[in-house]
Amino acid sequence: MIPPLLIISHITKIYQMDGTGFKAVDDISFKIKRGEFVAIMGPSGSGKSTLMHLIGCLDQPTFGQVTIDGYDTAKLDENALARLRNRKIGFVFQQFNLLRKTSALANVELPLIYAGEKNRRLKAKFELETVGLGDKLDNHPSQLSGGQQQRVAIARALVTDPSLILADEPTGNLDSKSGREIMAIFQKLNRLGRTIVLVTHEHDITQYAKRVIEIKDGKIVKDSKN
Numbered sequence: 001m002i003p004p005l006l007i008i009s010h011i012t013k014i015y016q017m018d019g020t021g022f023k024a025v026d027d028i029s030f031k032i033k034r035g036e037f038v039a040i041m042g043p044s045g046s047g048k049s050t051l052m053h054l055i056g057c058l059d060q061p062t063f064g065q066v067t068i069d070g071y072d073t074a075k076l077d078e079n080a081l082a083r084l085r086n087r088k089i090g091f092v093f094q095q096f097n098l099l100r101k102t103s104a105l106a107n108v109e110l111p112l113i114y115a116g117e118k119n120r121r122l123k124a125k126f127e128l129e130t131v132g133l134g135d136k137l138d139n140h141p142s143q144l145s146g147g148q149q150q151r152v153a154i155a156r157a158l159v160t161d162p163s164l165i166l167a168d169e170p171t172g173n174l175d176s177k178s179g180r181e182i183m184a185i186f187q188k189l190n191r192l193g194r195t196i197v198l199v200t201h202e203h204d205i206t207q208y209a210k211r212v213i214e215i216k217d218g219k220i221v222k223d224s225k226n
Contacts, residue, residue: 005163005195006032011064013050024050026218037190039209040199047218052199056089056166057081069163090157090165094172096149098141105137108155127155131185147178167198183208
């Protein structure tokens with residue numbers, strides 16, 4: 001039996017505010033299998049972004065355990081966590097975070113430069129073609145629409161062939177048409193076998209996922225399949 005890609009076991013995240021502890025995430029547990037497309041939905045302040053940071057090894061839980069592809073993140077030092085993020089997780093954010101004076105192709109190549117990869121231009125070109133930008137390789141971000149810039153960001157997340165794609169409000173800065181196009185790309189990637197966890201506050205966006213985990217006040221209130 002293939003083990004889950006992601007195991008979240010009784011994680012709690014406590015922040016100190018004005019001398020008192022605030023539980024942003026409160027004893028959450030779930031598992032995600034390889035090939036799943038999961039939307040984590042909740043209103044502002046529900047704890048969903050904190051949960052995403054914990055899943056993505058951008059922060060550590062106060063209590064509990066996060067296991068990614070067999071790695072217990074609590075047992076890794078900062079350097080090992082950075083390697084895990086770079087090799088296992090592809091991030092897509094609401095802000096596109098592209099280098100403004102650099103072509104789409106060079107933006108997508110960037111993670112491969114850090115990893116010392118060969119054939120980076122070929123891999124970057126392939127991922128841009130995957131997201132429908134094969135004709136925009138030399139365009140700079142200022143020459144691309146918001147939806148196209150987010151496609152570049154998705155291609156950049158894919159180029160290291162990560163085990164998990166983590167997307168935080170990826171349609172938040174887009175109009176509804178561009179948002180639908182981006183979600184269609186995520187669906188396509190999932191059909192190709194990619195595991196995707198997407199954080200959103202928009203109920204309409206969750207219809208694209210196969211499973212929806214709803215969070216309120218730091219707790220899971222519903223976990224259902226679409």
